[in-house]
Amino acid sequence: MSATQLKESIFASEGRVIMGQQHVMLNTGLIDGVTNAEIQAAFGADMVMLNGYDTINPQKNRGLTQMSHGVLADKPYSIEQIKQWAGIPVGIYLECPAVDGQVAGDRYVVINAGRIASEENLIRIRETGANFVVLGGNPSSGTTLSTITEATRLAKKVLGDEVLICAGKWEDGTLEKVLADPLSSRPSTEIIRELIDAGADVITLPAPGSRHGITVDHVRECVEFTHTYKPGTLALSFLNSSVEGADPDTIRLIALMMKQTGADIHAIGDGGYAGTAMPENIYQLAISIKGKRHTIKRMAGRNR
Helix, strand or coil: CCCHHHHHHHCCCCCCEEEEEECCCCCCCCCCCCCCHHHHHHCCCCCCEECCCCCCCCCCCCCCCCEECCEEECCCCCCCHHHHHCCCCEEEECCCCCCCCCCCCCCCCCCHHHCCCCCHHHHHHHHCCEEEEECCCCCCEEEHHHHHHHHHHHHHHHHHCCEEEEEEECCCCCCCCCCCCCCCCHHHHHCCCCCCCCCCCCCCCCCCCCCCCCCCHHHHHHHHHHHHHHCCCCEEEEECCHHHCCCHHHHHHHHHHHHHHHCCCCEECCCCCCEEHHHHHHHHHHHHHHHHHHHHHHHHHHCC
């Protein structure tokens, strides 16, 4: 699908889209013989984002390499192969670290060159066949909203309407506050306007109840602005901060708050076991957001 087609299909889903996140550098996956992306799709995810994906050194993407009967495959599988097996759109997360980005204490994490939102890596992403790109920053990466906006502008120039561009800040990659945080030094709506003007198709926001200090009201305000400033722009609410590793009851409660924000996409992070949220939590998020009818339809018929 083109970016326009994917955006239209998400819009038509009326706020029922579930996005899973898989960290591909940690290990070979939760279960031998299948990738985490396939597991997430099987438990109700409509899209999967690959975190930690190295565009220069694919051999580092261990999470796309199957282990079967104690034997590791020769090389990671391609994005096209993962898309075929999972039967859903697959995207890649790129980091936007600042040279002078400040982090808490001495926890600054240096990001591999293949994971940074450079022109070369954006071209490589397009060549992999990825359906979307997410621009942000993992914890302690020194990412700022300014660098994310710059990366969004570059991504729009390089990718045009071929790849869906998601941008925003739901993680504390630096001391700078995330979007929808009332303690931010700048109004979130001002930042969202800059991201949309730079070319963002989807604005990424934290989920209320999963990141400290973030409420339904704050995120709802951001979603309303996103939808009205440039009609057709989508909003994503991200359940992360390792709360994706909580019990299903917690996921259910947060999911209902996410639904109230009006977000179009409801994402769940990779802070569980082996680079993925637990399958039962992905399933719970799907059930809470779209009910059993649509969840089972996705689980059983995703290759149609």
